[in-house]
Amino acid sequence: MTYVLVVVVLTLAFPWGGAALAGRLADRLPPRWACWTLVGAAVLLAGGTLSALIGLFHVPFLASLERLPLNHVLKLWPAAVPLACAAGAVMLTQLVLLARRWTRHRSLLGAAWLSVGAGTGDGDVLVVPGTDVDAFALPGYRGRQGRVVVTSGMMRSLKPGEREVLLAHERAHLAGRHHLLSAVTDLVAVVHPAIRRLREALAFHLERWADEEAAAAVGDRRLAAAAIARAALAGSARGRVAGYPLLSATRGPVPRRVEALLLPEPVPPRGGVRRVGVAALAASVVAAAVAALAVAFGLHEYVEFAARRLICG
Template identity: 50%
Template sequence: MNTPALAALVLPWLAAPAVRALAARLTPRWAALAVAGCAALLAAGTAVGLSVLVLAGLLHLPWLAAAGRLPAAWLAATSPAAVPTAAAAGLLLAAVTVSATRALAAQRGQLAAARRAVAGLAAEGDTVVVPDPAAEAFALPGRPGLVVVTSGMLAALDERERRVLIAHERAHLAGRHHLFSRAVHVAAAVHPALRGLRAPLDLHLERCADEDAARTVGDRPLAARAVARGALAAADRRRTAPRGAALPAADAGPVPLRVAALLAPAPRSPRGRLLHLIVAGLLTVVGVTAAAGLGSAYDLHEYVEQGQATTATANR
């Protein structure tokens, strides 16, 4: 049995809560990067672990064992559970592949649907105003990236609050936040333990855009008011275009937490011992994930070499 491969499957259940807690101590930008990066690595480790378990079982196929110079009797004696384990891992790997593909396709579909919804509307710079009384605004990534806002949302805000709204959505575009969201949503489709990272990531991305908008207008209370009024206006909306995680919006995330953060002083990166502990914790998660994936592949390599050595000894 390949212990590192099994560890790669179990690790996300332990690592996801640690990543969530450690990232909460960082500034929003670094927190989003930490969550997205660790989620992607943990999902990759899961895929590698399942693949190694499948390959270990495939070695028991007579033609593959012969090609690898592995004695069938030795394989059966040293790893009797390899075949049923590989069958289970194969089913899981197929399910994971389908789930991840569907998650990726869903996000791309959301982007395409939103593009179609605003096609033909005149853009003023990077901003498209949709004539719709429902209050909504979101960042539409692509070439070019667009800020989509309805006339209903503009009517709900005064001129200064509109500047905050537009700056917020531009921050999403400039930071390519849809890629962060895509990485975590696909990772969550690979391993169920990673689903718990989606909501924290959404909050960190919204907080990042909030802080950028507050710096742009130079007024944190104004930014807090704009976020609150925009969310209230959007609370009872009719959506203009299909929207989901692929389309970051100004009213997303837990709005009370965002408003409270904007009414507080600007966040600062932790320093000294606390920063060292956070970095050490995140590096441990990354290191253990990488070690599990590489270790499972190395164990399989060693296993094959051991079998080949047994064949060579028997032929002498």
């Protein structure tokens, strides 16, 4: 069973290296590609981790199918039951954290809709009165369509062209359903701590994705950069409306976003970069699948070996 433990340990350690690889790859890709790479990597790494935990948890169950006494299992592999209990405890903790995080997402979204109740609508834009300076994309909730929420303070802080950039940025979040990508990565981050770094990277690249969409909508990258910078500066000087914590033009490392907008528009990957990206994602899929199969095969062989020992003994 030594090699099974080695495979399990490697499977649980793999997300650290996989997350680092996905983060570096995302920095070399255009924002849209970067976001999908990070979300895909997060889901695959979480799946590989769960496969190892489920495999460990099922050792006593597999033994019972072969009608092996528990004390015999412990003689052959003393750590079987403790590891199965530990795996079960970890998965139970993950389930509790997942439920809590999902509830938090829903409660924050509900609170955000309540906080903008005094706003006045104009198409897909909801203007909230007051001196606060803020703007964010508010996803749909309980049958209500998603809206772009902008405070009157933010509207006064920007020039007409900059307002167009801001609205285009938030509309890009809603049109691309960026909140779903963010939510998926945030939820699977409870499976393994290494996935949290992907969540942070994804928040940046989602804003970059919306920045690029806004720049394309207004046809002026310098205007888009100026609008993002001005909105961030104005928002940092005052409070903010209690809203959904993601998908806002004033979030993330704004200087990096502004610098990127002052550069030429990123192009989809070609040739070597595309091959590297596909190879990296394929490697993640293969690694997760091989780890799951190795754990399953090893546990099956262990049960068969234990059964033969019991019969021969």
